[in-house]
Amino acid sequence: MGKNEPKGKNISQLQLENRSTLLKLLRSNKHIWRKDLAEMSGLTGAAVTYLIRDLIEVGLVSEDREYTGPRSKNAIPLKINYERFLVIGVSIRRGRISRAVADLSGKIITSDSIRFDLTESAERVMDALVKLISEYIADYGHVGGIVGIGLSVPGPINLERGEISYLTNLPGWKAIPIRRYLEERFDIPVMMDEDANAAALAEKWLGSGRNHKNLISILVGKGVGAGVIMGGHIYHGAFGLAGEIGHMSINFEGPLCECGNKGCLELYASTLALMRRAEARYGIKGDFQTFRKQVAQGHDGLEQMVIDAGRHLGYGITNLVYAFNPELVALHGDMTLFGPLWLENVRGAVAERLPADISSNLRIEVSTLPDPVLLGTVAMVCEHLFENPVLTSFTSPVTVDTVNFSS
Numbered sequence: 001m002g003k004n005e006p007k008g009k010n011i012s013q014l015q016l017e018n019r020s021t022l023l024k025l026l027r028s029n030k031h032i033w034r035k036d037l038a039e040m041s042g043l044t045g046a047a048v049t050y051l052i053r054d055l056i057e058v059g060l061v062s063e064d065r066e067y068t069g070p071r072s073k074n075a076i077p078l079k080i081n082y083e084r085f086l087v088i089g090v091s092i093r094r095g096r097i098s099r100a101v102a103d104l105s106g107k108i109i110t111s112d113s114i115r116f117d118l119t120e121s122a123e124r125v126m127d128a129l130v131k132l133i134s135e136y137i138a139d140y141g142h143v144g145g146i147v148g149i150g151l152s153v154p155g156p157i158n159l160e161r162g163e164i165s166y167l168t169n170l171p172g173w174k175a176i177p178i179r180r181y182l183e184e185r186f187d188i189p190v191m192m193d194e195d196a197n198a199a200a201l202a203e204k205w206l207g208s209g210r211n212h213k214n215l216i217s218i219l220v221g222k223g224v225g226a227g228v229i230m231g232g233h234i235y236h237g238a239f240g241l242a243g244e245i246g247h248m249s250i251n252f253e254g255p256l257c258e259c260g261n262k263g264c265l266e267l268y269a270s271t272l273a274l275m276r277r278a279e280a281r282y283g284i285k286g287d288f289q290t291f292r293k294q295v296a297q298g299h300d301g302l303e304q305m306v307i308d309a310g311r312h313l314g315y316g317i318t319n320l321v322y323a324f325n326p327e328l329v330a331l332h333g334d335m336t337l338f339g340p341l342w343l344e345n346v347r348g349a350v351a352e353r354l355p356a357d358i359s360s361n362l363r364i365e366v367s368t369l370p371d372p373v374l375l376g377t378v379a380m381v382c383e384h385l386f387e388n389p390v391l392t393s394f395t396s397p398v399t400v401d402t403v404n405f406s407s
């Protein structure tokens, strides 16, 4: 039987789904009672009582005895104990590894970044990862139970196998089974995804996408990539290619791209494209900061280039709106540093090209999250635990004593 064939659901699966439904209701309603949960979920009062008892037993939910509001005389409301459980998020990027400890609400308790040379062997990088995660387990394991690890990588990845497929220009990184490597050592759920998808999840859990089920988060830096959330979930596509919008053509007769396509969005809207043009036209060399400084000093030609880059991103977003019809497009990455000069032109190009009733209901905003990719590593664990709230996930957190260094 193929894996996409419809399947029946046994009792334990149904129970898991009902528990997930209740947790999501608890998360989106500050004061909520068992009676409300029954009404909102459609479950019987008895079922709610039974499911909540399990959640209280593992410490994830408790009765909010401090509540003194109008309904306090009759019954005690319920709340999620976000701070009792912690997750560790790690983001592997070219040149650095960032890590964070956060509670289940996504509140970061601590985070830092370590410079790291990915030209080292993948084995050495993974050993370093284990050390970085273990340090946090030793330092924060007493603050709350550490119940999951989230990991983001530049991609591409094989999601099913939990592997980094390869990293461009780094021959030592091929089919690296990083998820299993971490699972064997820490024995808690390890979730992984690509940077752009991590950022999209952060937007949905912690950012301006909190109340949206359909949103697209676009990283506009050296390249252009997107994380697409449809119906509340990351859309990966059949081969994990969904969201690689940097190679979506916005000019079918445009210049040839490394990927084989012509006129790719990335060739018009990325910082690399911008700097290549600045060098070709004005002989401006240097890094992105040098370029930004010149724009800030009011170089007319460069300002026009930023405007053009923004407009081209807008053409790309217009195509995405027709493909996915999101309510929100959240932007992050170095290009957002150009502020309104850039953003207004992104918005302007979209508004010109979409029907007014669509564009007036579409929000295009710069992300307010400090580091969407790192926050996304935390969000992917929260998402996993709220979607699949297996009780043992909360009763057997990893501690320094349970880490298996010898796997």
Ligand SMILES: [Zn+2]
Pocket: 246, 247, 248, 257, 258, 259, 260, 261, 264
């Ligand atoms: Zn391309």
